[in-house]
Amino acid sequence: MLTWLLSQQLWLCIVLVVLSVCERYLLPYLGARFILRLWWALPLGLLYDYIPNDMKPTLATDLGHFSVTAEALPSTAWSFSFDVIYLIVSVLLLGLCFAQHYGFTKQLHPYKDSDNRLRSTEVSAPLIMGFLPATLVLPADFEKQFTPTQQTMILAHENTHLRRYDNQFSALFLCLACLNWFNPLVWVGFASFRRIQELACDEVVLANQPTSVRLDYGRALMHSLTLSQRIPKVFSQYGDKEMMQQRLNNLRDTRRVNNVLQAVLAAGLLASLSVYAGNSDSNSTTKMESSKHLVQPVMRIEPRYPKAAVDQKIEGYVQLQFKIDEKGRTHSIQVLHGEPQGLFDAASLDALQQWTYTNNPNPNELFTVQLDYLLGHDSVSKNKQEEMEQITVGQ
Structure with a gap:
């Protein structure tokens, strides 16, 4: 997991910088809703690089000569320590966010009014609370604070959050930020994403509205600035002073977006x-080709020649596919082909499960090997291989 995250940082930083610049400097020319749609580039790019790794075809690898004697294992103390530190910090951050969310929802003490709507005396403006499901919470004196027109527009704003699942997407982004806690740009991007969510809702509410309605909505925003600053940023709300200033500026800007x-x-x-997709595939192929120099056998147990095959003087081979994890352990072992079919499979699988290698920087890579079961020193395999490693197993 950590290795994959580190490999994505360049792409992640580029996308976050571009989208944050669009939100900060190009908003009048692009529109908030358009910029919000551009954020889909982030998960699409990450998913493209991650998912196809397990779907790639088997590539040939060459792992060197057969070795039964165990060599000294490479030192992994620093790698282990960094992995543990990363895991501890990530869990702590996720736990802190959960605790903050849980504590805030408890402080609201929401109750249902006569219309079955949630209200709270702890907030001075509506907000969306929770994730599964997200729920609208109104101030106890909502009707006294805002005019009927303002109420309609504020509720339209919050319902847009609900309709677009903004709280759920914010929670997912917050989890991504916690997993990438070492990258400050991710936190900057999270703040930008939250702002553009609010601005996009404003655009929906004010679409085709006259100036008088825009001014009335602006007054409602100013009144909502009294909202407690202790509200966690993952909640959809009217925001802090900086966000409020940006929203008011956007209300006054009547320039039309530039379609070009x-x-x-x-x-x-x-x-x-x-x-990026092309480079990702190219880099993946390069890793496949170069891993034979990076991943070396540490201990490979020789398979036991089946007694029944020895008694009947049967020779054959088995082709296997497997993966090597970051710690050098084999897993996901599968038999691709064998002759005679099934005769040498059990012995091959049992031995391969005990093989160990040096640390693998590309744990999703597929390796292949052919084990030739030959009884005599002069025996030659009937299935010569050049595209995969070929190992002779004697009696």
Whole structure:
């Protein structure tokens, strides 16, 4: 997991910088809803690089000569320590976010009114609470604080959050930030993502509305600034002073979005995804080709020649596919082919499960090996291989 996350940091940083710049400097020309859609590039890029690794075809590997004697294991103390530190910090951050969420929901003391809507005396503006499901919570004196027009627009804003599952997406982004706690750009990106969610909701509410309605909505936002600053950032709310200033500025900006700039930026982002995908495949292939120099056998137990095959003087071979994890242990072992079918499978699988290698930087890589079961020193395998490692097993 950690190895994969580290391999994604360059792509992650580039996307986060581009999207944060769009939110901060290009908002009047692109529109908040368009920028919010661009954030889909982030999960699409990450998923593309991760999912296909297990779907790639088997590639040939050469792991060197057969060795039964155990060699000294490489030192992994530092790697182990860093993995433990990363895991501890990630769990602590996730636990802190959960505790903050749980504590805040308890402090609200929500209750249902006569219309079966949740209300609370602890908030001065509506907000969306929770994730599964997300729920709208109104102030106890909501009708007294806002005019009927303002109430309609504020509720439309919050219902847009509900309809788009903004709280759920914010929670997923927060989990990503906790897993990438060592990268400050991820936290900057999370704040930018939260702002653009709010701005996109404002655009929906104010679409085709006259200036008088926009001014009334702006007054409602200013009134909502009294909302407690202790609200966790994962909740959809009217935001802090910085976010509020940005939202008010966006209300006053009546410039129309630039469709040409939108098209150019979208095309550029799609092109970068394609380039990234190509480089990802190329880098994966390079890792496959170079791993034979990085991953070396430490201990490989010789399979036991089946007694029944010895008694009947039967020779044959078994081709196997397997993976090597980050600690050098074999797993996901499968028999690809064998002759005679099934005769040497059990002995081959039992031995391969005990093989160990040096640490593997590419744990999703597939390795193959052919074990030739030959009774005599002069015997030759009937299935010569050049594309995979070939090992002779004697009696």
